Amino acid sequence: MKHGHRLIIDTILYVLVSGCAWRLVPHDLAPWHAVYRWFRYWSALGVWDDIHDVLRDQVRQADGRDPAPTAAVLDSQSAKSACGGEQIGYDAGKRVRGRKRHLLVDTNGLLLVCMVHSASVQDRAGARLVLHSIDQQYPTIGLIWVDGGYANSVDASLIDWADHELGIKLEVVKRNDDIKGFQLLPRRWVVERTLCATRRSCAVRRWESKEV
Known part of the structure; x- marks a missing residue:
């Protein structure tokens, strides 16, 4: 290898943090094409997923927790997008045309699962995709906190389905209707913080144009 792994990793991290195009990588780093x-090779091998999972487990252990989570928090966010073909849709509830991302995080806000699809997909339908994926990947999870978009008095079918099919309890964290404006909701604030972080990342937003 002409360029060491360290320099290649540093260059990839530069693109991730700065959000710049590959061709605009500074000349004091490794050549962008190399x-x-x-980056493409390691992505195809799932190296980034493996690195992420190892680092997350190390953070959990350093915090005195078991690497395997037993509880998680699920939320979604619709983001505007002007291009993307079939991946683009209209979220009537939030009046947003674009994509919707579902994030499942542990109780520290560390990412467990991320799925991106058209904003027209209902929260309950997207949640089933997420929950199916964790059945094998995170079998220790038995409790997930969600908001009213996933289950409410009109349609609580997702709660029953998760309980009977997967053995996972979904607990709805409700807003206080007497309080106007922003509310820091118990449990849910950690996933909202993670969603906010992804929204600020240009590289992450561009990557969502890929099929997921």
């Missing part, structure tokens, strides 16, 4: 080949 780095991009390694």
Whole structure:
């Protein structure tokens, strides 16, 4: 290898943090075309997922927790997008045309699962995709906190389905209707913080144009 792994990783992290195009990578880093080949290769092998999972488990252990989570928090966010073909849809509830991302995080806000699809997909339908994926990947999870968009007095079918099919309890964290404006909701604030962080990342937003 002409360029060491360390320099290649540093260059990839530069693109991730700065959000710049690959061709605009500074000349004091590794050549962008060489780095991009390694990035694509490692992505195909699932290396980034493996690195993420190892680091998350280490953070949990350093915090005195078991690496395998037993509880999680689920939320979704619709984001505007002007391009993307079939991946673009209209979220009537939030009046947003674009994509919707579902994030499942542990109780520290560390990412467990992320799925991105058209904003027209209902929250309950998207949640089933997420819950199906964790059945094998995180079998220790038995409790997930959600908001009223996933289950309410009109349609609580997701709660029954998760309980009977997966053995997972969904607990709805409700807003206080007597309080106007922003509310810091118990349990849910950690996933909202993570969603906010992804919204600020240009590189993450561009990556969502890929099929997920």
